[in-house]
Amino acid sequence: MRAMKNYPYVITVSSEKGGVGKTTLATNLAIFLKALDENLPVSIFSFDNHFTVDKMFSIKGQKLSGTVADLLLETPGCDLLHTGQYGVNYIPSSTALNDLRGSLKGPMVLARLLAMSNISGIVIVDTRPDLDVMTQNALYAADRVLVPIKDMASMDNCRNIFELFDKRGLDRKSLTLIPCLIDERIKFEGLFKDQKTLLKAFAINRGYRCSDTFISKSPKVESLNTNPDGRIYPILTHGRGTDVYSQFTSLGQNAIKEYYDTKEPRALLFDSWQKEEDQRKKEAYFGRLTGLKSECLVCGKELKQDSQVSYYCESSDGAASGYVESDCFTGFLISAIFRIERELPADDPTRMMIDQTARESVFVLNPGEGESPGSIDFHRFDLSGSSLLKKTYPLARLPERDGFSGIVEGTLAGYEGQLRDAFLMVHPVSGENPASILVEENYREMVKLKKRIASQL
Ligand SMILES: Nc1ncnc2c1ncn2[C@@H]1O[C@H](COP(=O)(O)OP(=O)(O)OP(=O)(O)O)[C@@H](O)[C@H]1O
Numbered sequence: 001m002r003a004m005k006n007y008p009y010v011i012t013v014s015s016e017k018g019g020v021g022k023t024t025l026a027t028n029l030a031i032f033l034k035a036l037d038e039n040l041p042v043s044i045f046s047f048d049n050h051f052t053v054d055k056m057f058s059i060k061g062q063k064l065s066g067t068v069a070d071l072l073l074e075t076p077g078c079d080l081l082h083t084g085q086y087g088v089n090y091i092p093s094s095t096a097l098n099d100l101r102g103s104l105k106g107p108m109v110l111a112r113l114l115a116m117s118n119i120s121g122i123v124i125v126d127t128r129p130d131l132d133v134m135t136q137n138a139l140y141a142a143d144r145v146l147v148p149i150k151d152m153a154s155m156d157n158c159r160n161i162f163e164l165f166d167k168r169g170l171d172r173k174s175l176t177l178i179p180c181l182i183d184e185r186i187k188f189e190g191l192f193k194d195q196k197t198l199l200k201a202f203a204i205n206r207g208y209r210c211s212d213t214f215i216s217k218s219p220k221v222e223s224l225n226t227n228p229d230g231r232i233y234p235i236l237t238h239g240r241g242t243d244v245y246s247q248f249t250s251l252g253q254n255a256i257k258e259y260y261d262t263k264e265p266r267a268l269l270f271d272s273w274q275k276e277e278d279q280r281k282k283e284a285y286f287g288r289l290t291g292l293k294s295e296c297l298v299c300g301k302e303l304k305q306d307s308q309v310s311y312y313c314e315s316s317d318g319a320a321s322g323y324v325e326s327d328c329f330t331g332f333l334i335s336a337i338f339r340i341e342r343e344l345p346a347d348d349p350t351r352m353m354i355d356q357t358a359r360e361s362v363f364v365l366n367p368g369e370g371e372s373p374g375s376i377d378f379h380r381f382d383l384s385g386s387s388l389l390k391k392t393y394p395l396a397r398l399p400e401r402d403g404f405s406g407i408v409e410g411t412l413a414g415y416e417g418q419l420r421d422a423f424l425m426v427h428p429v430s431g432e433n434p435a436s437i438l439v440e441e442n443y444r445e446m447v448k449l450k451k452r453i454a455s456q457l
C-alpha cells in the first residue's frame with residue numbers, strides 16, 4: 001500500500017534514433033499493462049508532437065482540459081489525467097513544448113513534478129528521437145528506461161544515453177534495450193543465427209542490459225495505423241494470435257513484476273530527498289540567524305521596517321555579521337569616504353545621491369596596503385562584482401561621530417593593534433525583510449559574489 005500520497009512508477013521509452021518503434025511500444029505497453037492488471041492505474045503522456053497518444057486514447061466527445069505543457073508549468077499531474085480508451089489515463093499532447101524548452105531548468109524538473117503529481121500506478125513517457133532537455137528530464141525521472149533498437153546504428157546511438165546516465169550518476173541497470181522491428185525471416189550462418197541474437201550479443205558485449213523479449217516486425221502492426229477511421233488500433237484488440245501479441249504480453253508481465261518489486265519508486269525517493277533538502281536549508285537559515293542582532297550595529301536601534309533598504313555586513317570568514325541602518329551607513333560614506341564635514345539633511349541632493357548609489361552597490365573594507373599602519377582600503381563594486389571605486393583612508397583620523405568605522409575596526413582587529421588579513425563586506429538588503437538575504441538561494445548568491453570580490457582584492 002502506498003498510503004496518503006501517491007507516487008508513480010515511471011517507464012520512459014527513449015532512443016535517439018527515429019522510427020524504431022518507441023511510440024508503438026509506449027502506447028501498446030500501456031494497453032497491455034491495463035489488460036493484465038485491471039486494478040493497476042496506467043497513465044501515459046508524450047513529449048512528441050505527433051499526437052499518436054491522443055489519437056489512440058482519446059474518447060469521442062471528451063472535454064479536454066490541460067496538456068503536458070501544463071504539467072511542465074506546474075499543474076499537478078493528477079489534475080491533468082484524462083480517462084482514455086482501454087482504461088488507460090492520458091495527458092493530452094501539446095504543440096507548445098518547443099516554447100517551454102528554455103524554461104526547463106536542468107534535467108530534474110520532471111522528476112520533481114512527478115514526485116508531486118499524486119499519480120499512482122505506472123506512468124509511461126514517450127519521447128522524441130532526440131536527447132534534448134525534455135528527453136533528459138524523462139530519463140532522469142524514470143524507474144525503467146526502455147530503449148528500442150532495431151539495428152547496429154540504433155545500438156551505436158544508445159551509447160549517448162548510457163553516457164548521460166554515467167554523467168548524472170544514475171544507475172545503468174535501469175536501462176533496458178529491446179530489439180524491435182525484428183524480421184524473423186532473416187537468418188545468418190554460424191554463431192548468431194538471427195537479428196535478435198546478434199543484437200543481443202553485441203548489447204551484452206558492450207555492457208548493456210538487453211531484454212529477453214524482443215518485438216517482431218509484423219505487417220499486422222504496420223497496418224494498424226492505416227484504416228478508414230483514421231484511428232490507430234492497438235495490438236491487444238487487433239493483433240490477437242500474432243507473435244507481437246505474445247511478445248507484448250511478456251513485456252507487460254515483466255514490467256508489472258518490476259513495478260510490484262519496487263517498494264520505493266524514484267518519485268518517492270525524490271520527494272523525500274527534496275524534503276530533506278528543504279529541512280537542511282531551513283536549518284542552515286536558522287543557523288545564520290542565530291547570534292545575529294536585529295538592531296543596527298552602529299546606533300543600536302531596531303531597524304526601521306519602513307526604510308527601503310538596510311545593509312548586511314559580514315566578515316570574510318563569516319565570523320562577524322550584523323545589520324546597519326541605511327542612515328548610519330550613508331552617514332559613514334558622507335563623512336569618512338566623501339569627507340563632507342557638515343551634516344547633510346535627509347533631503348539634501350548630495351545625500352540622496354550617495355544614498356541611491358549605495359543601495360546599488362556592494363562595499364568591501366580591508367586593511368590597506370599603504371605605508372601607514374591602520375589605513376583601510378575602501379572598495380565599491382556593482383552587484384555583479386565589478387570594481388567601481390577604490391579609496392584608501394586612515395582609520396585613526398576618522399571623525400568621532402562616525403560609528404561605522406568602529407565596526408570596521410572591531411571586525412578587522414587582530415593581535416597587538418594590528419589589523420588581520422580579512423575584509424568586511426557590506427551588502428544592501430530589503431528594509432522590509434533584511435533576513436531574506438540569509439535564505440538559502442539568496443545567501444548562496446551573496447557568497448558567490450563575495451568569492452568573486454575576494455579574488456580581486
Ligand atoms: N513491430 C512492428 N512491426 C511493423 N511495423 C512497426 C512495428 N512497430 C512499429 N512499426 C511501424 O514503424 C513505424 C515507426 O514506429 P513508431 O512511430 O512507433 O516509431 P518511433 O520510434 O516512435 O518513431 P519517431 O522517432 O518518429 O517517434 C510506424 O509506421 C509503425 O507502424
Ligand SMILES: [Mg+2]
Nearest residue numbers: 022023048127
Ligand atoms: Mg514516436
